Amino acid sequence: MSNNDNNIETRSFEAFVNAIGSEIEQAQVRLISAANAQMLFHYWKMGNYILYHQTQQGWGGKVIKKLAQAIRFYYPEKKGYSVRNLAYMCQFARSYPLDALRSFIETDAKLISPSVQKITDEIQSLNNVSFTQEPLAQIQSSDNKEVAIVQEPLAQIQNVAQTVAAVYRMPIEDMEKLFLASPVARINWASHVIMLNSSLPLGVEYWYMKQSVEMGWSSNVLKMQIESKLYERQINSHKVNNFTATLPAPQSDLANYLLKDPYIFDLAGAKERADERDIEEQLVKHVTRYLLEMSNGFAFVARQKHFQIGNSDFYADLILYNIKLHAYVVVELKATPFKPEYAGQLNFYINVVDDKLRGENDNKTIGLLLCKGKDEIVAQYALTGYDQPIGISDYQLSKAVPENLKSALPSIEQVEEELTMLLDNEKNKQK
Secondary structure, eight states: OOHHHHHHHHSSHHHHHHHHHHHHHHHHHHHHHHHHHHHHHHHHHHHHHHHHHHHHHTOOTHHHHHHHHHHHHHOTTOOSOOHHHHHHHHHHHHHSOHHHHHHHHHHHHHTSSOOHHHHHHHHHHHHHOOOOOHHHHHHTOSOHHHHHHHHHHHTTOOOHHHHHHHHHTSOHHHHHHHHHHSGGGGSOHHHHHHHHTTTOOHHHHHHHHHHHHHHTOOHHHHHHHHHTTHHIIIIISOOEEOHHHHSOHHHHHHHHHHOOSSEEEEOTTSOTTOOHHHHHHHHHHTHHHHHHHHOTTEEEEEEEEEEEETTEEEEEEEEEEETTTTEEEEEEEOSSOOOHHHHHHHHHHHHHHHHHTOOTTOOOOEEEEEESOOOHHHHHHHHTTOOSOEEEEEEEEEOOOOHHHHTTSOOHHHHHHHHHHHHHHHHHHHO
């Protein structure tokens, strides 16, 4: 063996292999993502092509059934072209014409730093705009010149991409770039089908698309979030907090955006009349699921965190850390409706965490009080005068877990193993 070979073995070969392996894995993810986006673009083109010929030839809905039969006969190995899926392709193309894709991209640029007000304004703007498939509408125009412009080049075209390009009067390459730059290309087909079946306004569909990408939701989780009305809970609800008065503008906007009201927790193993300790136990047992509900960027730190202050012992219910906010979040759970004294207790724990845990690079600790109901006016009065950021939200307990979602959630054993690792890591840090 040459000296060079010996050198290879004695150097950081393991790190070298790990880097190669990481690149291979990342390439696989990129390839899968690219394949998904290309499949969606293909479905979008197919939908536009079918819609065009339905309009041009005066065909009704039965043509989709005949087309599905023809594809099955001539291309039996090709999957994904059932009557139902072809109908979804048409709905997909009709829902997202080019102007809608352009508006999505423009909205992306406006919401780089999101706030509830910004999102509300942009979503409302998308909801209020009526996007139509203008080229297809032109086919039905009574203006003979307009019709001639569109029909003449299409009469002899037998290619889907060329037909769609002629209909939209745009090179197919430019159309593809526009499609791939939009959030429509970043979620999977199953998630699109769920949204197509949900009859959501266009702006709200856009918001759920963005959340799916950011959170990495599966189609099952997306369905659950739509059914639990996440948009209404996170954006449309009247939130009770003092973030504007206690946090600088960028952070107060983000904190208010991340806050939900109400939170919905599935406590499949909880007692009928759950007390605070039982709720905490279930939350920690299912830490992965609840971090999903708490929103992207939350990490579990501790439960019943012990603090010795003076000669007294105190225990904070739950402590999380939010990476986006760069701040600890102290969560207090109450199995009863809100009482003003709860805010004082939470304010105390925020002060303690600020003193004992907060580092020099951390922002102000935020408090979240979860109650079984609240009078919003009383709650807002209770926050007046506190200089620590506090949010007050309701929570609801749900025990119904859809069968098709159970496989998407971790088993009890997996969560317990994960929690044990988290607690062990925390202990090692404290040594």
